Amino acid sequence: MLVPLALVLSYTVFQRGRFGGIVYEFTTSNFARLFDPLYLGVVGNSLKIAALTTLIALLIGYPTAYLIAQLPRKWKTVALVAIVLPFWTNFIIRVYAWIILLSGPGLINSGLKALGLGPFELLYNEGAIVTGLLYSYLPLMVLPLYATIEKLDPQLREASANLGASAFTTFRKVTLPLTVSGVLTGCLFVFVPSFGNFVIPELLGGSKSLMVGNLIRNQFLAARDWPFGSTLTLALVAVLIVLLIAQAWAARRA
Template sequence: MSFSDKAVVDGQVSITDYAYLTGITNYIRAFDPLYLGIMWKSVWISALATALCLLTAYPIAFGICFAKDKWKPLLLLLVVLPFWINLLIRTYALIAVFRTQGYVNKILGVVGLGPYEMLYNNFAVIFGLVYVYMPFMVLPLYATIERLDKSYLEASLDLGGSQFQTFMRVTVPLTMPGIISGIILVFIPCLGSFLTPDLLGGANALMIGNVIERQFKAANDWPFGSALSFLLMYATFGALALRYLLTLRSKGVDV
């Protein structure tokens, strides 16, 4: 479909019929500056949301690992609890929180601040992505930190290393597989997300997922939507290949 175009029937462009395998015009069109700008915006929003997830999830996973055994199941339950609620409901809940008369602005109004416009901008989209995909970062980090040999940390501290040096030179390198897995599990879904940007960002925070969704629905241009989808898939393959290379290097294999 991505190598096809809409068929011309009786001199008019058909809405439902396609001429298959006509060329790469859809891929050429995808590199128009307009779509490249949207793709770049999608990449940096996804990267920022992934970084915020990592910065927030790492101490959470670390805290769960070092909690008492009787508390670990409850803490893990709190992490996965949002999965029990439909994504659409969770997103509408954020609208109720951030709208002009929402809960955040009401609380700020008590201390004489606001109201602030927190919806339909990049801030709302990034916050929504972090909220939705946070568990995907916490769980692989928890699994990696839980398997970490704590004696390495004790040895580093006994040999005169500070807490910060121990964290940067021992903990982070040993938990790098979980960090890489978490980054991939968060970044790729963020890059293709369309519901969260559509509801929280509106027309002011358009991402490539929204463009693809509109090609298949509103514009009814399936060939172009397919080409954009494949470009997104190629980016996914690239991220997975990068993870594979990093995994080989961590094992001492020349690549």
């Protein structure tokens, strides 16, 4: 990990050659380019998509994890296997499956058309990207939440109910505060890969939605501007480190 990171860090202060490659002449222009409105817009769009994906994953993952934790022991295993089952299939194959589902003549549009509600443009937009990211990383939200909820002492909730608290009050004042660490971990596990992903935006978003992962990939493989690609990579790593520190601090506070 350290050697590639050191190479990326070293490339940020050099220049791009006329036909690609590295010109070992010191410059700070790569960092100045980070603040170009074009690139800031891509980063902002990536943050928006990753945050939306994380929020939806939390809204779906928390009740799913809670329900799994309430199941009998033998059914818990079945439910957890069902959660991780998609990971047994190749990632690219799963993404291409969504292309088939979301395309114009796909299964979803065909069903909507039969109901007189379609067809809609479900592919090659931000909605398709969020759908693909959510499908791919939802298990990473459910599993840490389940592990946290499973450890809760049920007598705490029983005591809350015996003291007259409603189910919602018990959840708000007992269950949720005691599972904040799982919420933070799950959000981090979903947000980080969603923010840097480039395969799903490339296949499901087309050319209409550019994310920071695609921008970095293009700098290295298309524009052959390794110094600026390295600078973007370093900025992405810095953002993720800040998120990790924030998550660790919030977990300790919780």
